[in-house]
Amino acid sequence: ALIITGASTFIVGTTTSNIVLDHASNAFSNSVTMKAGTSGNLAFGNIGFVDSAAVVIQTSADTNANGELLIDGSTDGVVGGTLSIKANGDITQNIDLAVAGTTTLEAGSNAITLNRPDNNFSTVIITSGGDVALRDAGAIILGAATVTGTYAVTAGGAVTNSGTQEITGITTISASGYNVTLDETTNNFAAAVKITGAVVTVVDENAINLGASTVTGTYHVTATAGDITNTGALIITGAST
Structure with missing residues (x-):
């Protein structure tokens, strides 16, 4: 040491x-x-x-x-x-x-705030964090994430995930005009999921709560073992399933 x-x-x-x-x-x-x-x-x-x-x-x-x-x-x-x-x-x-x-971040229950507008990441893994805020000038890949607070991701390109998202607080994804694909079958969003994007796909292994979202393309939501509810307005231009 x-x-x-x-x-x-x-x-x-x-x-x-x-x-x-x-x-x-x-x-x-x-x-x-x-x-x-x-x-x-x-x-x-x-x-x-x-x-x-x-x-x-x-x-x-x-x-x-x-x-x-x-x-x-x-x-x-x-x-x-x-x-x-x-x-x-x-x-x-x-x-x-x-x-x-790959960027790997571990902060226990403390905050991770990497939200400068000109950041350019590839894949970001959150091993542990309290409130987490990420921003990327382009596309971003969300690796496995364990977040005990809120999770806010802003991107100037597509948002995808390559690992399980285990999020306790509200998840907010802002990718206006770009696709958002959170389709890992083991994702678990315990609180509301708010998304701004084009074509949006979200999967939760349990129930899922949909917060206020604006989707200009199609919107596909899967709750494998629970209910789908919403606590915010859903403004959806394309077909929803």
């Missing part, structure tokens, strides 16, 4: 190299800078980071603050491989993120 009181800097000297600091007992009491190249002029491969406190993904210009993670490459905040962050506190950002590989 790394128990570091002062500021830390980790530098890789070749492009697309990895920095993985993922011991479960890591504790950084000051800022952590990850550099691709001595002057931050190269590209990252994979990044992994575990901290015993909250994590703020910050610009490389900001330093010496507890909980700050600085991703300093040829373009700050760009990760050419995977990004994995585990925090014993909130996970937030003050810089846009562009992650080519």
Whole structure:
């Protein structure tokens, strides 16, 4: 484990190299800078980071603050491989993120807020989180998610899921003009599901409650072992099943 009181800097000297600091007992009491190249002029491969406190993904210009993670490459905040962050506190950002590989986030019952408008993710897995807010300038794939609070996803492209969505609070998906496909058979939405999208498909292994939704295409809802109810207005242009 790394128990570091002062500021830390980790530098890789070749492009697309990895920095993985993922011991479960890591504790950084000051800022952590990850550099691709001595002057931050190269590209990252994979990044992994575990901290015993909250994590703020910050610009490389900001330093010496507890909980700050600085991703300093040829373009700050760009990760050419995977990004994995585990925090014993909130996970937030003050810089846009562009992650080519899978992003995996774990925050226990704490909040995860990665909702800057120019983010660009591929697949996002939420291992654990309280209230979770994600935003992507384009399409986004929702990997397996365990969320004990609300789950809000905003996308400038299609929203699909590749893993089970286990959501305790209200789910809000905003993808105006784009398709929303949440069709994993083991999805479990315990509270209302609100969707803005074109062609929309939602599956729940139990009952499902439909919150206020605006769908400009078709709307297909499956509740495998329970009722379908709605607590908000459903504005549906296409056929509904």
